[in-house]
Amino acid sequence: MSAEPGLLEIRGLAVRFPGDRHSVTAVDGVDLSLGRGRRLGLVGESGAGKTQLALAIPGLLPGAAVVGGSVRLDGEELLGASASRLRSVRGARIGFVFQDPQTALTPHLTVGTQLVETARAHGKLGRRAARAAARQLLERVQVPDPATRLNQYPHELSGGLRQRVLIAIALIAGPQLLIADEPTTALDVTVEAGILALFRELNAELGTALLLVSHDLAVVADLCEDIAVMYAGRLLEQGPAAAVLEVPAHPYTAALAGASPRLDAPAEAPLAAIAGGPPAPGAVLTGCAFAPRCPRAAPRCVVEAPLLRSGRPGGGAVACHYPLAGAGPP
Amino acid sequence: MIGIRRWFPGHPAARTSLCLLAAIALLAVAGPKLSPWRFDDLDWARIASAPGGEGQHWFGTDRLGRDLFVRTLEGVRVSLAIGLLATLVSLLIGVTWGAIAGFAGGRVEALMMRIVDVFYSLPYVFFVILLTVTLGRTPSTLFVAIGAVGWLTMARVVRIQAESLRHREFIAAAIALGVPTWRILVRHILPNLAGAVLVYATLTVPGMILIESFLSFLGLGVQEPAASLGNLMAQGAAEMEAAPWMLLVPCSFLVAIVLALGFVGDGLRDLLDPRER
Amino acid sequence: MRYALARIVGLLPTLIIIVTLAFVLVRVAPGGPFDQEQTLAPDIKANLDRAYGLDLSLGQQYVRYWRGLLHGDLGPSMRIRDFTVNQLIATGLPVSLTVGAFAFALAVGLGVPLGLLAATRKDRLADRVLMAVLALGIAVPAYVVAPLLVLVFAISLHWLPVAGWEPGTTRDLVLPVISLALPTLAYVARMTRASVLEVLGLPYIRTARAKGLPPVAVLVRHVLPPALAPVLGYLGPAAAAVLTGSLVVETVFGLPGMGRFLVQGALNRDYTLVLGQVIVYAVLVLSFNLAVDLLQGLLDPRVRHDRRA
Numbered sequence: 001m002s003a004e005p006g007l008l009e010i011r012g013l014a015v016r017f018p019g020d021r022h023s024v025t026a027v028d029g030v031d032l033s034l035g036r037g038r039r040l041g042l043v044g045e046s047g048a049g050k051t052q053l054a055l056a057i058p059g060l061l062p063g064a065a066v067v068g069g070s071v072r073l074d075g076e077e078l079l080g081a082s083a084s085r086l087r088s089v090r091g092a093r094i095g096f097v098f099q100d101p102q103t104a105l106t107p108h109l110t111v112g113t114q115l116v117e118t119a120r121a122h123g124k125l126g127r128r129a130a131r132a133a134a135r136q137l138l139e140r141v142q143v144p145d146p147a148t149r150l151n152q153y154p155h156e157l158s159g160g161l162r163q164r165v166l167i168a169i170a171l172i173a174g175p176q177l178l179i180a181d182e183p184t185t186a187l188d189v190t191v192e193a194g195i196l197a198l199f200r201e202l203n204a205e206l207g208t209a210l211l212l213v214s215h216d217l218a219v220v221a222d223l224c225e226d227i228a229v230m231y232a233g234r235l236l237e238q239g240p241a242a243a244v245l246e247v248p249a250h251p252y253t254a255a256l257a258g259a260s261p262r263l264d265a266p267a268e269a270p271l272a273a274i275a276g277g278p279p280a281p282g283a284v285l286t287g288c289a290f291a292p293r294c295p296r297a298a299p300r301c302v303v304e305a306p307l308l309r310s311g312r313p314g315g316g317a318v319a320c321h322y323p324l325a326g327a328g329p330p
Numbered sequence: 331m332i333g334i335r336r337w338f339p340g341h342p343a344a345r346t347s348l349c350l351l352a353a354i355a356l357l358a359v360a361g362p363k364l365s366p367w368r369f370d371d372l373d374w375a376r377i378a379s380a381p382g383g384e385g386q387h388w389f390g391t392d393r394l395g396r397d398l399f400v401r402t403l404e405g406v407r408v409s410l411a412i413g414l415l416a417t418l419v420s421l422l423i424g425v426t427w428g429a430i431a432g433f434a435g436g437r438v439e440a441l442m443m444r445i446v447d448v449f450y451s452l453p454y455v456f457f458v459i460l461l462t463v464t465l466g467r468t469p470s471t472l473f474v475a476i477g478a479v480g481w482l483t484m485a486r487v488v489r490i491q492a493e494s495l496r497h498r499e500f501i502a503a504a505i506a507l508g509v510p511t512w513r514i515l516v517r518h519i520l521p522n523l524a525g526a527v528l529v530y531a532t533l534t535v536p537g538m539i540l541i542e543s544f545l546s547f548l549g550l551g552v553q554e555p556a557a558s559l560g561n562l563m564a565q566g567a568a569e570m571e572a573a574p575w576m577l578l579v580p581c582s583f584l585v586a587i588v589l590a591l592g593f594v595g596d597g598l599r600d601l602l603d604p605r606e607r
Numbered sequence: 608m609r610y611a612l613a614r615i616v617g618l619l620p621t622l623i624i625i626v627t628l629a630f631v632l633v634r635v636a637p638g639g640p641f642d643q644e645q646t647l648a649p650d651i652k653a654n655l656d657r658a659y660g661l662d663l664s665l666g667q668q669y670v671r672y673w674r675g676l677l678h679g680d681l682g683p684s685m686r687i688r689d690f691t692v693n694q695l696i697a698t699g700l701p702v703s704l705t706v707g708a709f710a711f712a713l714a715v716g717l718g719v720p721l722g723l724l725a726a727t728r729k730d731r732l733a734d735r736v737l738m739a740v741l742a743l744g745i746a747v748p749a750y751v752v753a754p755l756l757v758l759v760f761a762i763s764l765h766w767l768p769v770a771g772w773e774p775g776t777t778r779d780l781v782l783p784v785i786s787l788a789l790p791t792l793a794y795v796a797r798m799t800r801a802s803v804l805e806v807l808g809l810p811y812i813r814t815a816r817a818k819g820l821p822p823v824a825v826l827v828r829h830v831l832p833p834a835l836a837p838v839l840g841y842l843g844p845a846a847a848a849v850l851t852g853s854l855v856v857e858t859v860f861g862l863p864g865m866g867r868f869l870v871q872g873a874l875n876r877d878y879t880l881v882l883g884q885v886i887v888y889a890v891l892v893l894s895f896n897l898a899v900d901l902l903q904g905l906l907d908p909r910v911r912h913d914r915r916a
Contacts, residue, residue: 060817083822091819098817103810106829117828118818169818448621453847453892455854456869456885460632463873463881540748547750547855548870560750567754567859571762581751588746 007176007209008034008057012069015052015061015233024281026052028233029069031308034177034226039203039210041220041241043256044230045278050213051099053230054181057211058094059086073177092122095170095208099182101162105154111138111165112150115172122173137168141198160191167198171208178202181213196223217257221245229253232279232289235308239316249318252290288321296322344597347590354587358406361399368400396555398562402579405557410587412473412558413539417531419477420538424484425527429519431485432492433511443489446482454479458541462550472551476541480534487530491523533595536588543584559584611901618893625889626676630669633878672882681883685876692883695868700887703853703864709780710787711849718792719838722799727826729804738800744793749852753786753859779860787856791845798841803834839903843896850888 015027026049034040044050055061057071059078071078073093078086090096098104106114115134119125125133131150138146141164154162163183170178180199184192200223203210214220220227221241228238229250237250248254276293279285288294291301300321308319362368391397431442449457461475495501495518504514539559545551546560547567554561559580566577663671675682681692721737728734760766760782806812807830815829857866865884872880 058817060813087819087821089819090817096814096817098810098814100810104814106811106815108832109828113828117820117824121818121820121824166814169814173819448624450844453851453888455851456888457629457632459869459873460629460881460885463876464632536746544748544750544851544855548858550870550873563750563754567750570754570758574758577754577758581755584751585743585747589742592742592746 006033006035006038007074008032008211009072010053010057010070011072013053013056013071014068015049015056016066016068017064018066023066025233026065026281027056028285030230030233030235032228032235032238034209034211036176037203037207037209038226039200039212039224040226040228041212041214041224042228042230043214043217043220045256046215047278047281048230049233050215050230051181054096054179054211054213057179058090058096060090060096088122091118091170091175092173093175093177095173095175095178097163097166097170097178097180097183100186101159101166102186104166105162107154110151110153111157115150115165115169118169119172134168134172137172138165141165141168141171141202142194143168159187160194163187163191163195164198167195167202171202171206174206175208177209177211179211179213182215183212184219185215192219199223217245229256232285234289235319236290237312237316237318237320238308239312239314239318243312243314244316247314247324249312249316249323250290250320251294251296251324254324255293288319296324298322341593341597341600343593347593347597350586350590351594354406354583354590355410358403358410361403368397398576398579401557401562402559402583405559405562405580406583406587408552408556408558409539409542409560409584412476412542412552413535415473416477416480416538416542417534419474420481420484420534421527421531422481423478424481425488425520425523427481428485428488429492429515429523432489433496433515433519435493435496439489439493443486446485449479450482454482455541455544458545459550462545468553472542472545473538476538476545480538480541484527484530484534487526488523491526492519495519495522529595529599532591532598536591536595539584539588539591610904614897614900618897621893622890626673626886627669629882629885629889630672633882634665634668676886681886682879684872684880685878687871687877687880692879695880696865696883696887699863699865699868702862703850703857703866706780706783706787706856706862706864707846707849707853709784710791710853711846713784713788714791714795714845714849715838715842717788718795719799719835721792722796722838723803723826723831725796725800726803726807734800738797741793741796744789745797748790748855749786750855750859752789753782753856756782756786757859783856783860783862786859787849787852790852791848794848795838795841795845799834799838802837803830806830806834836903839899842899843892846895847892850892 010030010032013027013030013032014025017024017026028049030049030053032040032042032053042050042053052061052065056065056067057073057078059081061067067079069079073089078089081089105111112131112134115137116127116130119130119133120127123130135146135150138149143149143161143164149157149161149165154165157165163186167178167180167183170180178199183199184195187195196219199210199212202208210224212220212224224241226239227241227244229236229244229252231252237244237248237253244253245257248257279289279292285305287300287302287304288297288306291297294301298321304321306319306321308317310317312318312323427442427446431439434442458475458479461478462472465471465475501514501518504518509517542551542558543560543563546558547564549561549564552558552561562580563577563584566573566575566580570577672682679693681696684690684692684695687695721741725734725737725741812825812829815825820829853864854866854869856862857864858870865887868880869884871877872884
């Protein structure tokens with residue numbers, strides 16, 4: 001990573017849900033940087049804390065969550081910012097695309113209304129101008145016949161179109177950063193390819209940085225320049241996507257890369273599954289979170305948690321006492 | 331008493347309410363024996379005397395010198411009995427109706443539930459009043475009249491449950507095996523409805539008690555000299571300028587019973603049916 | 608529009624069922640309106656029966672009743688001499704409707720904002736206090752509230768009259784309206800709270816917040832329309848509850864409304880009077896339900912869409 005501060009700088013981010021007996025730690029001290037206009041993929045199994053991390057950035061976690069650490073957007077601290085300050089960031093500087101387009105749009109409002117209200121919440125646009133902007137943007141995200149769509153309700157659109165509308169909503173106020181949480185998980189594979197292509201085009205054209213949250217390595221490999229691998233609330237490895245996926249340094253990344261279905265592999269090829277399951281939420285972790293499932297685990301791994309250290313071959317950082325590919329800290 | 335803690339985990343209100351109900355029921359049964367007075371004894375020496383006064387009238391007396399402690403507990407008994415019996419009547423009708431509709435499906439179900447919808451939208455207390463005209467105004471006809479009108483929600487609850495049961499494998503298997511319909515209803519559907527029915531029945535009792543006291547308050551329910559919380563309150567309301575306790579005593583019992591039953595019902599629902607409604 | 612017409616036509620069978628049911632219920636009762644007057648000579652009773660058509664067969668009486676009903680005639684009262692049921696209802700209905708309409712407006716107009724307040728302050732002090740008071744409000748029926756309010760505000764504090772009715776005075780209305788409104792208000796508020804909380808948990812509310820909309824806009828545009836749908840659906844039963852409660856409230860406050868006729872009629876077996884009132888109430892409630900139903904259709908695009916299809 002370069003020394004120059006990026007667009008998004010996350011330091012020691014922790015998200016905890018206090019409970020009656022014991023609290024659940026969803027995100028456990030994560031550092032993450034995202035440069036202007038870059039595309040970063042955040043991968044991990046479900047329950048790894050990816051979504052909580054993403055939601056924590058614009059302060060969208062439910063009120064019960066306790067958040068610690070620092071989230072800076074363009075140098076400005078977002079954690080602990082006032083509600084009105086956060087509101088001027090949400091939508092305007094950070095756009096958010098949610099997982100399930102079936103439920104993420106308000107059913108009783110037209111597509112146009114939902115676009116226009118976002119534009120008008122952040123700009124001095126008049127109703128007419130906002131509507132024109134909405135129509136243009138729908139056209140830009142390749143929604144056919146945008147003038148008609150503006151007057152339609154979400155249930156009248158297909159899943160793929162709805163996701164395009166959600167992307168348009170996230171982009172209409174011209175944000176610097178687009179956070180997409182599993183944006184294609186609920187969609188068909190053919191629709192998925194179109195949406196991913198759209199993300200790439202928009203990033204190239206508008207220069208909007210992208211934080212893509214996904215459990216699907218293939219999607220991240222396809223779309224992102226950088227990758228961060230998350231497990232049980234912690235970052236295990238990060239770096240340039242190509243380097244990390246081709247020569248993983250962390251055993252977990254390696255296992256994940258082996259477990260993820262490849263489009264170019266024959267359909268009958270068996271998936272390499274990772275033995276065991278992730279630690280239960282709320283479990284107290286000493287040592288490396290992946291140690292119980294790790295084929296390379298040594299006694300030290302169970303006792304001492306490895307820190308995320310740079311110096312990964314090919315760039316980036318890895319949190320492992322005994323990284324693969326021979327290199328790295330002893 | 332140790333076991334009670336485990337009955338409604340995380341529901342202290344339900345536990346407290348259950349204890350309160352038990353205490354009230356116990357008092358209603360045993361209480362009158364503690365007092366020297368009977369519910370229709372007239373104490374001419376102490377007419378409309380305040381609570382705690384002389385003559386062992388712990389809750390005072392009414393306009394005719396009758397002991398309010400004994401009369402209130404008598405009223406509690408009558409009101410509770412009518413509430414429970416009316417719930418039973420509504421249970422019988424509602425469960426039968428709902429189970430048949432839910433199990434039959436198709437047009438029969440549509441018609442049966444349409445009838446329920448129609449009645450549901452009507453002020454049904456007026457039909458209770460019509461029924462009291464028909465059946466007369468004794469406690470025994472009263473609970474039939476109230477129950478005969480109050481089964482609609484029960485039918486709805488049961489139908490939804492029965493319908494979801496109908497699509498389960500073991501019912502489909504029974505149908506495929508040629509088990510007669512009535513047998514499927516009695517042996518398979520009804521036992522599986524027990525939880526939902528129990529919860530809803532508990533929530534129905536306070537409503538039934540309220541209707542009874544409503545009718546008695548208007549003079550259409552339990553008749554003098556018999557006591558029910560409703561007609562006690564009607565007399566109390568008439569005398570409240572001079573003797574507010576005549577109103578306040580039966581009022582407090584009614585409110586306590588209705589609230590406690592509501593909490594117990596909520597507790598039961600969380601216990602037997604964890605889905606939020 | 609076609610849908611509205613279809614719904615109105617759909618009401619007719621319902622009405623026929625109600626009239627028939629009410630007629631049968633009243634008439635299968637043993638004894639008649641003139642039985643209690645034991646001094647009545649047999650020939651006079653026969654004359655009375657003939658005058659009111661009670662000597663005819665039940666079927667004939669039923670047909671006769673319908674013939675009157677279709678002309679808007681509910682028949683003569685059997686116990687209140689020289690009055691027709693229409694006349695009695697005409698004196699009572701305006702009073703009952705005035706009190707009922709005010710109480711209904713208060714219950715909905717205050718219940719919805721209170722529920723909304725509780726939902727947005729969930730688990731905080733305001734919410735807890737409000738919910739406790741509302742639980743009490745539901746358990747305590749109008750016939751308890753009414754005398755208690757009189758006890759406090761009229762007898763102890765002398766702020767308002769104990770009872771009575773002079774047309775045009777609002778002071779007489781205050782206590783009856785409040786006691787009639789309270790239970791329904793409590794129910795509406797609790798329902799609103801539950802429903803708003805449910806909608807607040809839906810994914811699209813998160814989208815709305817992620818867009819950076821002001822909280823008021825989220826609440827008004829995204830939360831309220833779906834959250835109020837069940838409340839709207841409850842308006843019919845709420846109107847029925849208010850009408851029912853008015854029976855008692857009128858008794859406690861001595862208001863000259865419909866309530867006393869219904870109670871007297873039921874006590875005296877005044878067939879036509881009870882029947883007439885039940886029918887009038889049923890028609891009122893049914894038409895109100897219809898209006899609510901049509902309104903609901905206008906508010907929800909999905910319902911509208913389905914109906915178009």
